[in-house]
Amino acid sequence: MVKVMAVNAGSSSLKFQLLNMPSEEVITSGLVERIGLEVGNFVIKVNGEKRKLETPIPDHQVAVDLLLDALVKHHIVESLDEIDAVGHRVVHGGEDFNDSVVVDEDAVKKVEALAELAPLHNPANIIGYNAFKKALPHAGHVFVFDTAFHQTLDKERYLYPLPLEYYTDLKVRKYGAHGTSHKYVSQQAIEMLGNPKESRIIVCHLGNGASISAVQDGNCIDTSMGFTPLAGVMMGTRSGDVDPSVMPYLCKKLNKSVDEVLEIYNKKSGMLGISGISSDSRDIENALFNEGNERALLTGLLYARIVSKYIGQYYAELGGCDAIAFTAGVGENAAYLRRLIIDNVSRAFGVFLDEELNNIRSDENRVISHQYSQIKVMVIPTNEEVMIARDTVRLLEL
Structure with a gap:
C-alpha cells in the first residue's frame, strides 16, 4: 500500500x-x-x-x-x-x-x-x-x-480554417482541456447506462473554467475548448468564444495592447464581466434570488444559452444522445442553471428534468431527468483526483 x-x-x-x-x-x-x-x-x-x-x-x-x-x-x-x-x-x-x-x-x-x-x-x-x-x-x-483525452479528435474537428502551415509549422489547432474530468465522468455515465457497447454522452464540465465534450463509445470526438482554455463556453472570468475582430477593435478603442485585451478576455470577462458582481456563480445566484439583481439574471440566461448551443451542436455530431452529464462546481451545485440549460433544448430533443430530483443536493451520482425524458440527465461529481492517482501508480510502477 x-x-x-x-x-x-x-x-x-x-x-x-x-x-x-x-x-x-x-x-x-x-x-x-x-x-x-x-x-x-x-x-x-x-x-x-x-x-x-x-x-x-x-x-x-x-x-x-x-x-x-x-x-x-x-x-x-x-x-x-x-x-x-x-x-x-x-x-x-x-x-x-x-x-x-x-x-x-x-x-x-x-x-x-x-x-x-x-x-x-x-x-x-x-x-x-x-x-x-x-x-x-x-x-x-x-x-x-487535461489535453490527453482529447487526442482522439480527428483532423476535421481539431483543425482551424487557417492556412494549413499554421498547424504544420506552429501547431495551431484545437487541444481542449478538462480531459481528465471528461474521461472520468463519461466512464461513470456509461456505467450508469448499463455499460452498453455503443453510447453517446455529452459531458458538461461547468466550473470556474467550463467545457463541453461529445463522447462516442468512450472516445472524445469533439470538445469546446480550443487552442487554449479561453475558447468555448462562457466561464467565471473567461469570455469563451468571441468574434476575432473584437480584439483589434478593442485594442484601437481602448488604446490597449493585444496582451492587455487578452488579459481582459481571461480575467475580467465571463460571469464576472457580465454580472459586475463576481466570478463565483454562488455570489451571482445569491444576488439573483435574494436581491433580484437584473445583471445576475442576465448572466444566468446568457450562460445557459451558450451551454445549450453546444449541447445542440454535439447532439447533431453524435447523431443523438443517450445522456447529458453535468459535473464540476457549477454543474454539480447550481440547480437553477441546469434547469435553464435543459429548458433551452427540451422541446427539440425531448429531454426534461424532474424538478424535485434536480433540486436535491448530493455528493452521489444521480439521474435528475423525468421518467419520460428521451435523454437521461445526470449529475456526476467529478473525481479527477482518482484518475490522477491511477496514472501516478501506473507510471511509477508502485
Missing part, C-alpha cells in the same frame, strides 16, 4: 486527495478555493469531519503551503515523508503529450513553454509542482494532462 497525493490545481482553486493505492481509499480530501479573491476558503477532512478556514489566499503557492501544513498539524500524516508520490493535473500538454508522464526536467520545460496556451493554469500547475517537489523531495511525481 502506498500513499499518493492527487493535486488538481484550477485557475482559482486547488482540489486534493490523499489516497491509499491501489485500494483508492481516501485518507483525506479537501479544497482550497477563491484563490486570488479577497477572502479564500480552505476545507480539509480530518477524521471524516470538515475543518474550514477563511483567510486571504493570494496565490497557489500560499494554497500549497496551507495544505501541507494542515496535513501534519491535524496528524493526517506524522511526516510528509509518508507520502510516496504526487500526481499533478496539468492543463495543457499540446501535442507533446498524449498520455501522462513521469516528471523530469524535460517535461517541466515543455509544460512551462506551453504556458502561453494556458496562462491561467500551466503556471499554477508548475507552482504547485515546485512547492510539492520542495516539500517532498523523496516522492515520485507525475504530470497528468
Whole structure:
C-alpha cells in the first residue's frame, strides 16, 4: 500500500486527495478555493469531519503551503515523508503529450513553454509542482494532462480554417482541456447506462473554467475548448468564444495592447464581466434570488444559452444522445442553471428534468431527468483526483 497525493490545481482553486493505492481509499480530501479573491476558503477532512478556514489566499503557492501544513498539524500524516508520490493535473500538454508522464526536467520545460496556451493554469500547475517537489523531495511525481483525452479528435474537428502551415509549422489547432474530468465522468455515465457497447454522452464540465465534450463509445470526438482554455463556453472570468475582430477593435478603442485585451478576455470577462458582481456563480445566484439583481439574471440566461448551443451542436455530431452529464462546481451545485440549460433544448430533443430530483443536493451520482425524458440527465461529481492517482501508480510502477 502506498500513499499518493492527487493535486488538481484550477485557475482559482486547488482540489486534493490523499489516497491509499491501489485500494483508492481516501485518507483525506479537501479544497482550497477563491484563490486570488479577497477572502479564500480552505476545507480539509480530518477524521471524516470538515475543518474550514477563511483567510486571504493570494496565490497557489500560499494554497500549497496551507495544505501541507494542515496535513501534519491535524496528524493526517506524522511526516510528509509518508507520502510516496504526487500526481499533478496539468492543463495543457499540446501535442507533446498524449498520455501522462513521469516528471523530469524535460517535461517541466515543455509544460512551462506551453504556458502561453494556458496562462491561467500551466503556471499554477508548475507552482504547485515546485512547492510539492520542495516539500517532498523523496516522492515520485507525475504530470497528468487535461489535453490527453482529447487526442482522439480527428483532423476535421481539431483543425482551424487557417492556412494549413499554421498547424504544420506552429501547431495551431484545437487541444481542449478538462480531459481528465471528461474521461472520468463519461466512464461513470456509461456505467450508469448499463455499460452498453455503443453510447453517446455529452459531458458538461461547468466550473470556474467550463467545457463541453461529445463522447462516442468512450472516445472524445469533439470538445469546446480550443487552442487554449479561453475558447468555448462562457466561464467565471473567461469570455469563451468571441468574434476575432473584437480584439483589434478593442485594442484601437481602448488604446490597449493585444496582451492587455487578452488579459481582459481571461480575467475580467465571463460571469464576472457580465454580472459586475463576481466570478463565483454562488455570489451571482445569491444576488439573483435574494436581491433580484437584473445583471445576475442576465448572466444566468446568457450562460445557459451558450451551454445549450453546444449541447445542440454535439447532439447533431453524435447523431443523438443517450445522456447529458453535468459535473464540476457549477454543474454539480447550481440547480437553477441546469434547469435553464435543459429548458433551452427540451422541446427539440425531448429531454426534461424532474424538478424535485434536480433540486436535491448530493455528493452521489444521480439521474435528475423525468421518467419520460428521451435523454437521461445526470449529475456526476467529478473525481479527477482518482484518475490522477491511477496514472501516478501506473507510471511509477508502485
